[in-house]
Amino acid sequence: MSAISYLEAIREGMTEEMRRDEKVFVMGEDVGVYGGAFKVTKGMIGEFGPQRIMDTPISESAIIGVGIGAAIQGFRPICEMQFADFVTSGFNQIVNNAATFYWRQGVKTPMVIRNPSGGNIHGGPFHSSNPEPWFFRTPGLKVVAPATAYDAKGLMKSAVRDDNVVLYFENKYLYRRIKEELPPEDYIVPIGEAKLARDGNEAVIITYGAPVHDSIQVCGEMSKEEGVEVAVLDLRSLMPFDKGKILTIVKSTNRVLIAHEHQLTGGIGGELAAFINENAFEYLDAPVMRVAAKDIPVPFSPPLEEYFLPTRDKIKAKLIELLSY
Numbered sequence: 471m472s473a474i475s476y477l478e479a480i481r482e483g484m485t486e487e488m489r490r491d492e493k494v495f496v497m498g499e500d501v502g503v504y505g506g507a508f509k510v511t512k513g514m515i516g517e518f519g520p521q522r523i524m525d526t527p528i529s530e531s532a533i534i535g536v537g538i539g540a541a542i543q544g545f546r547p548i549c550e551m552q553f554a555d556f557v558t559s560g561f562n563q564i565v566n567n568a569a570t571f572y573w574r575q576g577v578k579t580p581m582v583i584r585n586p587s588g589g590n591i592h593g594g595p596f597h598s599s600n601p602e603p604w605f606f607r608t609p610g611l612k613v614v615a616p617a618t619a620y621d622a623k624g625l626m627k628s629a630v631r632d633d634n635v636v637l638y639f640e641n642k643y644l645y646r647r648i649k650e651e652l653p654p655e656d657y658i659v660p661i662g663e664a665k666l667a668r669d670g671n672e673a674v675i676i677t678y679g680a681p682v683h684d685s686i687q688v689c690g691e692m693s694k695e696e697g698v699e700v701a702v703l704d705l706r707s708l709m710p711f712d713k714g715k716i717l718t719i720v721k722s723t724n725r726v727l728i729a730h731e732h733q734l735t736g737g738i739g740g741e742l743a744a745f746i747n748e749n750a751f752e753y754l755d756a757p758v759m760r761v762a763a764k765d766i767p768v769p770f771s772p773p774l775e776e777y778f779l780p781t782r783d784k785i786k787a788k789l790i791e792l793l794s795y
Contacts (some may be wrong), residue, residue, distance in 0.1 A: 494522075495523070496550065564608075578634075581634050617704060625658075727759050
């Protein structure tokens with residue numbers, strides 16, 4: 471068994487679900503003959519044809535609108551946003567239409583919206599954002615963000631099988647950098663379940679996406695340098711998030727650092743901090759701390775992008791501050 475990349479794991483998840491269910495199809499800009507901007511759908515049109523790997527015009531609102539129409543008719547569309555930033559063009563379709571269909575009419579809307587997101591690729595403000603907080607707070611939507619190849623495949627399969635709208639955030643920086651061997655048998659990663667990515671008893675970093683790997687590396691360094699053992703909890707699912715695992719790890723570590731790649735203000739970390747404060751305050755030995763991107767658009771310049779992002783050095787500095795509180 472050979473290791474496959476995060477990108478290939480996403481493709482495997484979609485391919486297996488399309489083989490399993492003929493009502494599953496993919497649509498988006500350049501997803502067919504070209505194989506997608508990042509080659510995630512490379513080769514899929516050869517197996518499934520243009521009726522199920524559908525190239526669309528450059529109109530995110532149309533892609534999502536057609537996806538909603540197909541979903542309420544019993545299909546299971548996977549709609550690709552070429553970059554997560556451009557999901558804004560279909561924002562109304564998602565939050566006012568797709569998210570409310572079941573609650574307004576009792577009609578299921580089983581669709582996946584893929585969002586290649588994140589920085590560290592020097593893509594600038596239109597190709598590097600992390601817009602998941604907009605959807606995190608919208609009732610009727612589920613939001614997932616895998617950090618590993620195993621989870622990328624398992625969450626894709628769960629998202630396709632789910633009867634709700636699922637926003638699937640895939641970090642572009644991880645596409646070809648993260649690899650692992652995957653089991654040959656069919657498996658899913660349930661939406662709503664976090665994963666303990668690293669054990670520890672003196673603090674916990676709660677995170678998701680690319681910062682999971684930075685956090686694990688920082689905690690390894692701290693273990694060698696300071697002899698402290700810090701846990702890393704990978705949320706995997708942002709909405710719903712795993713309240714049980716969060717409270718369990720907070721109660722056993724007593725110090726919490728929340729790390730995410732999107733901007734600090736209005737971010738998911740603020741809601742997680744409020745949840746912890748309201749439900750586990752008596753277990754805390756320090757304030758819940760956060761490390762995140764700066765409250766500015768994503769810079770294009772590599773040095774400025776590094777200044778903007780929550781790098782390993784920033785995570786480490788904040789962790790030291792938390793431990794010394």
